[in-house]
Amino acid sequence: MISGKRIYWLAQFSGWTAYSALIILATYAQEPSKVDLKLITNIIALIFFAILGTHLMRGLFIKLDWLDMKPGPLVPRIIFASLICSAFISLTTAGISILIDETELYNTSLLSLVINILALMVLVLFWNAIYFTFHFFQKARKQELNNVSLEASRNEIELKNLRSQLNPHFLFNSLNSIRALIELEPNKAKEAVTTLSNLLRKSLILGKENLVRLEEEMEMVSNYLELEKIRFEERLTVKWDVDPSLNNFMVPPFILQMLVENAIKHGISNYINGGEVVILSQQTEDRVIISVMNTGELQSNTDTGIGIQNTRRRLDLQFKGTVDFELSQQDGKVTALLTFNLK
Numbered sequence: 001m002i003s004g005k006r007i008y009w010l011a012q013f014s015g016w017t018a019y020s021a022l023i024i025l026a027t028y029a030q031e032p033s034k035v036d037l038k039l040i041t042n043i044i045a046l047i048f049f050a051i052l053g054t055h056l057m058r059g060l061f062i063k064l065d066w067l068d069m070k071p072g073p074l075v076p077r078i079i080f081a082s083l084i085c086s087a088f089i090s091l092t093t094a095g096i097s098i099l100i101d102e103t104e105l106y107n108t109s110l111l112s113l114v115i116n117i118l119a120l121m122v123l124v125l126f127w128n129a130i131y132f133t134f135h136f137f138q139k140a141r142k143q144e145l146n147n148v149s150l151e152a153s154r155n156e157i158e159l160k161n162l163r164s165q166l167n168p169h170f171l172f173n174s175l176n177s178i179r180a181l182i183e184l185e186p187n188k189a190k191e192a193v194t195t196l197s198n199l200l201r202k203s204l205i206l207g208k209e210n211l212v213r214l215e216e217e218m219e220m221v222s223n224y225l226e227l228e229k230i231r232f233e234e235r236l237t238v239k240w241d242v243d244p245s246l247n248n249f250m251v252p253p254f255i256l257q258m259l260v261e262n263a264i265k266h267g268i269s270n271y272i273n274g275g276e277v278v279i280l281s282q283q284t285e286d287r288v289i290i291s292v293m294n295t296g297e298l299q300s301n302t303d304t305g306i307g308i309q310n311t312r313r314r315l316d317l318q319f320k321g322t323v324d325f326e327l328s329q330q331d332g333k334v335t336a337l338l339t340f341n342l343k
Contacts, residue, residue: 017047053088094116188230211251218281295334312325315338325339
């Protein structure tokens with residue numbers, strides 16, 4: 001990619017060279033004999049002092065912070081700077097022409113010099129228009145990139161906070177359940193500690209990722225449910241209906257775990273006899289569907305709970321509307337449905 005400085009110098013040289021070439025062509029069309037060494041020398045001087053003058057003018061703009069001015073106070077300053085720059089180019093090129101041929105001193109009138117300055121002023125104003133337009137475009141583009149980068153950083157921070165939320169109440173409940181098992185069933189307690197250790201390790205690893213394999217997410221949910229079954233015992237029944245071909249399908253970490261946790265918190269735990277949690281994954285022609293169904297009723301406050309708000313916000317940040325999430329109730333069952341639109 002070409003840098004801004006390289007573009008600037010390329011534009012400077014090519015622009016003034018093109019203008020000088022037009023002068024030579026116009027002179028040749030009117031009187032070919034005038035295209036001589038003297039004219040070529042004057043043209044080279046014009047290119048040099050035009051580039052020097054406009055470059056010094058650009059340095060003035062930068063030093064005096066004119067590039068950040070509003071159009072109102074900026075326009076008269078540009079006109080005045082263009083007049084000074086044009087006078088500098090005209091006087092220096094006229095001086096070079098006189099040094100080459102002293103007779104030019106008698107052929108150069110004040111009127112012709114003023115006309116030349118005004119003509120060059122039009123060109124310098126055009127140069128300024130191009131320069132400021134390019135600068136404002138670059139500034140706007142840079143600001144847009146900064147805004148996008150800032151928004152991405154904010155979203156990334158928010159996503160990290162959202163996906164790292166493993167409910168502390170679950171950890172307390174699991175530890176209390178394991179504590180109760182230690183004396184009654186020490187072997188089962190050891191297995192539970194191992195399961196909890198695996199779950200915590202997985203949560204630390206997966207929490208660093210934007211997307212994880214569905215198989216890994218299912219494994220973490222399985223560990224989670226094993227620990228919950230210690231607490232609920234026969235009150236919790238779990239059924240799996242998953243498509244093995246979706247093992248490598250990428251999903252946000254903790255997205256399924258949060259839905260299962262929500263199902264137990266708002267469903268199973270509210271019933272003396274407990275209930276059932278069914279986890280399903282399937283693929284159609286253009287969609288991947290993942291659902292968690294549980295015994296229970298859809299409460300009005302469930303839809304605005306932390307877990308559901310978290311899920312909706314994460315999906316909105318990460319998938320920008322390409323993943324649908326909905327909660328529904330039918331025949332004493334609540335279903336949380338995730339639909340990934342493959343198209």
